[in-house]
Amino acid sequence: MTFTRNLTALVLVLLLSACSVFQKPKPEPVKEPEKATMITPMTEKRETLVATGYAVISIQNHKLPAQQRLLAIRASKLDAYRALTEQVYGQQLDANTTVADMTIMSDTFRARVEGVVYGAVLVSITPVGDDTYETTLSLDRHVVEELRSLYIAHLNSKNR
Numbered sequence: 001m002t003f004t005r006n007l008t009a010l011v012l013v014l015l016l017s018a019c020s021v022f023q024k025p026k027p028e029p030v031k032e033p034e035k036a037t038m039i040t041p042m043t044e045k046r047e048t049l050v051a052t053g054y055a056v057i058s059i060q061n062h063k064l065p066a067q068q069r070l071l072a073i074r075a076s077k078l079d080a081y082r083a084l085t086e087q088v089y090g091q092q093l094d095a096n097t098t099v100a101d102m103t104i105m106s107d108t109f110r111a112r113v114e115g116v117v118y119g120a121v122l123v124s125i126t127p128v129g130d131d132t133y134e135t136t137l138s139l140d141r142h143v144v145e146e147l148r149s150l151y152i153a154h155l156n157s158k159n160r
Helices: 002-021 065-089 141-159
Strands: 048-056 092-100 103-112 121-128 132-140
Touching: 048 065, 048 141, 065 121, 065 132, 065 141, 132 141
Parallel strands: none
Antiparallel strands: 048 132, 092 103, 121 132
């Protein structure tokens, strides 16, 4: 009697376990892509930030052509750093419009960028045409996050 009971229990266990083996797996829920908000920084969407700066050789303030080229390279690098700083910290923009008799009399804009950038990688310095240099820099997303957190901590300590 116990042999029959054990055999029945074993067959029942095998049948029930077979049912669980042949069940269709449930499909994973499809994640919808997150919508970008005004608060979501661009660096969360890109692994690295890339910025390019330009400078004209002939307008550099030196008589020697070789020195003008070196100054243009330096100016294009600074322009690339400015563009990178804009991407990391944003840009402060002041605008003023004067209207008289329903006509715009003057329209002025002033843009300002402020911040600290370190850890940028120099990707390339390339002559463009006969009279311009182009410099490209890149900055890793993790460095950007660190820069922003240090900047916010600096602003908080300044306001206390």
